[in-house]
Amino acid sequence: MHGRLLFALCRSCCEEMQQCDCNHEDPKMREFTGTWVADELRKAVELGYSITKIYIICQYEITQYNQIDGSGGLFAEYVNTFLKIKQEASGWPSWCTDEATKLQYIEQYRLDEGITLAKNNIEKNSGLRAVAKLCLNSFWGKFGQRSNLKQTEVVKSRESLLKLLTCPERDVNDILAINDKILYVNWQYKDETVTPAPHTSVVIAAYTTAHARLELYNYLRRLGDRVLYYDTDSCIFVSHDDAPDEYKPFVGSKLGDMTDKLCGYGENTYISNFVSGGPKFYAYTAVTPNKDDKIECCKVKGISLNFSNGVKINFDSIKNLINDAFATEDHESEKMNDECSKIRLKFKAIRRTKMHEVLTREESKTCCVVLKKRRYLTSRKSLPFGYKNN
Template sequence: MGEDFYSLYPFTNKYCSYLVGHPQVLTSDLSFDISLYYGVARVQILPPRTLFHPVLPLKANDKLIFPLCNTCAQSKLTDRCNHSDSERALTGTWVTLELEKAVEIGYKILKVDIVWNFTEKSRYDKDTKSGGLFTEYVNTFLKVKQEASGWPTWCVTQEDRKRYVREYAENEGIDLDVSNIKHNPGLRALSKLMLNSFWGKFGQRSDLEKTEVVSEVERLYDLLKDTDETEVTNLRFINDDIVEVCYKDRTDFERPNARVNGSIAAFTTCHARLRLYEVLQRLGERVLYYDTDSVIYISKPGEWDPPIGDYLGDP
């Protein structure tokens, strides 16, 4: 069987905890008890030798993988691992929540280099319908998406429709407008894009190529002559008065982006992976395949299957 999580990233943005403010940058007298911290940490950690579903991701050879041995990962070895603990240990930066889960599963922290510890956090309270960094944003576009999806197939009678609107308000805290509930593929696609791409802007690279439409000769000269800081990659003359200039900042002169916060992006993917891991852990070796927000597994009579739901974060 195959199951997709319903809007997994919007779920994490709305319901999971997020850091607030500036971190304490800790570099000395650090505890191996990672639960004492809330933020991100650079550590050396030893995975268990046998684990069907590894917890921590690692970037190796320009790919994100989930290894139990660093040497095997870097060398792309697929044979039985006979490396020592020092050769197997992973070194990287992870969200502390993910490290806590790893330690619970059997990973062992060997060294803690640095911790960005945040003393403040924000999380949506479903009972009071308050809190959360991104709740208002998610609710705005989730309402549009849900209305543009039309009525569920089980909503046959007026009573069914009233029940649907009532239960959605109870579960998501969003009052759907009955007059707007109609199938609208374009509006649904747009609102879905706004929901799923939002968090990624916090982790956007600052070295991406930029495009500027130039109509002033002085500005064109500035871009062309400033070769120490920028590199012009392409020029396209639209007409006699307008030119499209593609350029990128040289590595040593990347301009900081005040809208970027890598920690927020890292927390989003961390929460999503932990949500997925809850299902993987219970399914065990019945899992055939999984990716960011879906699982394909063998369903057996009498054994646990992920419950199916209609709300954010449900399979």
């Protein structure tokens, strides 16, 4: 909705981006119509939601990987191949301090994942690990790739151009004259005439993301309002040293386990300050006990934080952006998008033009707070659209 993936409780509140208690009493104004994986629907019903109407159900043959004999499942050999590379390139865990613990780690991983790591290959290699991780994470995305991508055709005759312009199955988006005899025609199929690509399967892609959301929900439910930020496969939350019984997610090295992203800075490193200006836009400072090093990390989607950009975008500047955005109590105003709530960056970039020329040119990007996915009470507390106080 509004071009964004939203997780809300009321459709009408989403459409209106309502920043107050839901006042839609009619269930038809609150209900959503869409396509969901059965596992998500089971969880929704378990939590008290009602399914009011079913239009169509698609059923597929199910296969599950057998870890004991390695049979069944989808793409098990592919996943095991790159998981082995990724795990070996991650290096030894911090607790592997001698030969005995290293052998114990290899054996335990074999029992848990059915993969035998090569002892001589276990060495930290960030580049190799990144490649293996990319192969693992991007594989499912190919199944969900859009089939109707724009295409460019070189046209050299009047007949070819007329054929494209009059074809009932295609829409012409752009025509670029190269010279008196050649045109570049950009076109794509109309949605109703698209033939699915042979390598895509929306079902596989949907099941992958659905199970990822359900797994993330299990963490969010137990962490509750201690959660500061979460994304597809990560979660930043508050932990209290004086609460030994407080839930803390299990951290491990197996497939599906959460990993501690701070362990690379040193043992027991923790985040001391955290701010977020929207999805994939956050910054934090961290502390490692018995060390005086200043740790600062910023993540801003679409912006490379090189030295020049890092001077303008850092923890303090992002914090100031957010404080400025919440300087007014009227969160429905345009305050979050006015001039004083933006950081403008100018940089040089190598780009290719429509004429296939490669050149270096000046570009600019704007960094600003984007808080359009939830209802914000304060700079520290937010609720999903459609939330109603009892």
